[in-house]
Amino acid sequence: MTDMAHGRRSAHVIVLGNEKGGSGKTTTAMHVIALLLHEGARVGSMDLDGRQRSLTRYVENRKAWAEGAGVDLVMPDHVVLARSDLGTTEAAQAAERTAFETAFTRLAVENDFVVIDCPGADSFLSRLGHAVADTLITPMNDSFVDFDLLGRVDPQSWKIKGPSVYSEMVWESRKRRAMADGGTIDWVVMRNRLSTLAAKNKRRVENVLEALADRIGFRLAPGFGERVIFREMFPSGLTLLDLRSEGVDAQMSMSHVAARAEVRGLLDELNLPPVDHRATAPVERAVGAR
Template sequence: MNAKKSSLVVVWGNAKGGVGKSTLALHFALQCMYEKLSVACFDIDGDQGTLFRSIENRKQYCQQQNLSLPVPEIVRFCPSTYSTVDMAKQALDACLEMHQHVDLLVIDTQGSDTLLGRYVHQKARVLVSPITESPLDLDLFVNISQIQDQSHLTLPFGSYANMVWEQRVAKASQSKEHLEWVVVRNRVNHQISRTQVHIEKILKSLSPRIGFHLGPSIGDRCIFRELFSYGLTVMDKDGLTTLAHITARQEIRSLTQYILSLLKKVNTHSDIRRTT
């Protein structure tokens, strides 16, 4: 007998744009499909539509090149079409319910703090937050403006960390489910700098305090950006055999396995697939 389960939700979120959420969300979704999981993607920043356009470009590229590549279902959700936040929430819930036939729901959020974005964070079983080596990104997690006055171990939380904490509490009170949070250092420069070492040190010390996992990092590689506009990923290109391309594929696989291992941890079933 098949045991029906709800689709597991992975949300890619940060209160700042330009950190690589859409690119990594696409790579994660496609790697999951290559691992025989069914996936539906939601672009909650539908007014900008970065993830949506990339997947549509993937469909078009496959048709033009007569290729048979995995393509996830994609929903473009435009919050601006709803007159109230409550209406947007209800519409989003209906969309998510319509896609409960897949194993994973991958949601790409807006690069800003919005009421709908906060609601989406509550939906996550695993939240993934990319962060670059910019101090501006770090400031969303901990208030580094006071770093000269006190140890980073006692610095007040930044705005995004506070928001995630609030949504964790709300999720736990409503569903008794725990939200696993993964922070991913993205676009890591291959030449180690003092800033890079400093930020990594702070993130490692903040991990147990704020309550996030520091996941596998992703290097700064132009191949990600070059392929993204076509809706392609480093997993699609078997002919890419340079060391940089092989390393890029391994980084995505490592990050994907890390996230999937957390999903298995929070799932009440042994298999994250929707039917067993």
């Protein structure tokens, strides 16, 4: 993206979106943020769910743990936005748009990447976030319950009947993005909590996802396996990418190694632009840095 007001290249925007909770959006968002930070990129983050605040809590836990342990951890430039409580829909949406554009413009100018975590439900703020995406990541559990938000399938033939509500919203976001600046959204669907068993249902989900991907234009990427470690790290705010940082005392098991490989595999699949350190010297955002 190009920021016309400042005459310089803006950040690459990564949006985590899915209108179903429990799909692993926040865990994925924080691991993408941490990996980019550890590679020297400047990263801004936005939490558009001002009620649940999952990503915000993750960042706050990270800061509190680092301060308590006396460890410098790289930190994102974080913003959380809440839905407006103004009386009319028109007034509320105007306030939300202003708040979003103000926060997003600053983050996009001052960082190499902006990672946006959207709420697990349709909202005006979520639609604003989707419309600025360069890369849209939709994590989904490997089930037809999650697939139903993407597409409708015939239960007898397992053929695609048509796109569903979330896919239609993404289509509208792609049109808004194209009209706004001529940009495109690279949509990546990642299958989370994959079972190691070659079950019939797993193969059916894979087959219908591949058919839907060709039809409505998204890419499939490998997600994260069903690992307890992803859930255990939330209270400390740590990620798998921090376990070998100076001052972080943690034993690396084979499960940790495999999970780290899954995170790096996802980032490789995203095909993100490299950080141009000549244009924007990296700034390490560590706890205590100003």
